[in-house]
Amino acid sequence: MLQHIMTPADVEQLIQKGKTLLLAGEEDLLRKLPKGKWIGGTIPYFITPDKGGMVSQDKIFVTDISDVVASIDVKVYDDNTLGKVYTDSGHEGFSFIIIPAMSPVHSSFALNGPNYKDFGCQPLIGWISGVHLDNLGKSSPKVFDGVSGTAHEREAVVMHVRVPEGKTVDVGIVNIFEQGGGDTLTFASDGFSCTDVMVNGVKENFADYITRNKLDTKLPLVADYYGALVNISFQSVEPGADVKFYAPVFAGIRYKHAKPISDYATLFAVQLKKNEVGGDNIVFSCNCILNYLYSGLEGHKTEPFVGPITFGEVAYQLLNQTLVYLQVHDL
Template structure:
């Protein structure tokens, strides 16, 4: 089944039939669902069959067709146990992880997830749950464990799927952005917030550097991880403190450059998303792509999912589309 937007009643029928699902919706809808083999996060923005859409009236339903009740484990992780998420994952399979935004567990995973045991040895994909942008600082992002029926604003949920021999899960990252040709920027510490940086080896106040060079904050910083282009997106600059805030942490020892400009968001994503897909189990996209690309009502390929406050492909990502395929070995 392709990911679809459904009513509470239609979603409840799928849960009752025993399907294993990943869901995204407003918390009021999630609270009405029966218990079952599913996990969920809150968000009202989705990439559906008809393009980008904003709704609090329907649930975005992704059926994990490679999963069934006999080969899944659904777990809740706390701030103290999130470090075990990859270790708990099956030796051959995949994990869908949902973490609530703007919480200590979000910060913990973002800052330290790449150092967790087995993190890059097992396929982990997922997203950061959020809220309607008009509800920022008013409503807390949440996740839900369908087995327990519990909504949580401080914990994460994960769905571990074991695959049969001969099948393998592959995480894919679609990124519009590449490093530009500008200055090399490094940072003194790990974190979502930075005041100073090194520009080509010289210390600068980062806010001043941004202003002097008129950096377009819709374009992220990009690091080259052995050929993989990884984004860190700007949240904004605090004029009072001169602190630069990001949607994911930057790390010391990593060289960043401001992203090269791109053309039409939707058209460029369409090119990326048209690549051959084998058996897509899950996908999500970034809320910044939805906003900056003006994707409401625009189609960008055949892979749908929630627009999120951050994407997970092993570690936390920004301004990407991620998806997971199950392939034959």
């Protein structure tokens, strides 16, 4: 399974050979590629097989899934139509989604994804496209439909994949965080930001609470969503203003601040080894930009996982500060 960083010229050759590709790279590189069986998203951060974590603005990360594809159907969805993504997916493979960060469809998916019709009927995996951190607020993340040759900043692109007979698909998540033993936090409404929080049932200003208790905002809030631990990462905390998140909190869900971590990078490496995932059947993986920054992954490998570093991960729904991966096995 080809997962590697390549020059645009080499990527163009793969497209012209009819390969089915998932691509990640800078906008100007993706815009110049010919039409073909590919979808892509903007990001310049990657984990590569050779150099580990790196930044590249002149190369493209390529995931060639041709060997596990019987057929594909590429569709573009806006925030009003994305609710059909599971219904459209079929039942013989997986769907791969790329969503531009900070777009209407990003917000809609984050808030409504678990309530979509036929949620979970087929594996959905993917990522949130982004930009170089120096360009935050200056340029907008994009996604690309290579079949039609179009770029989008307000819509999601999805490749519905039917796999050959005799193969099965699994989605996995690596999450180094667990709930700490502190206060139980709940929120009055769903959203990417809040002013107030209920602390053990008592209303407080959340920014003041974080400051007073010296919470480490590199550690996310963690909720138990019916047996799965889901992280809500902090984007910003301004005294006297809203607390902003990279994924939404939900009313009625009980959150706790994550258990403190003494050595972020070491624990992440331990969790990777615990998963005991064989590299041979990993079709795709991606890791969060916050893991990249806080673990100091530049120049470090996360074997057997390689791929784009993202502004959010999708494993059925939006996730933060996780690594997600797709495996295709022979039955």
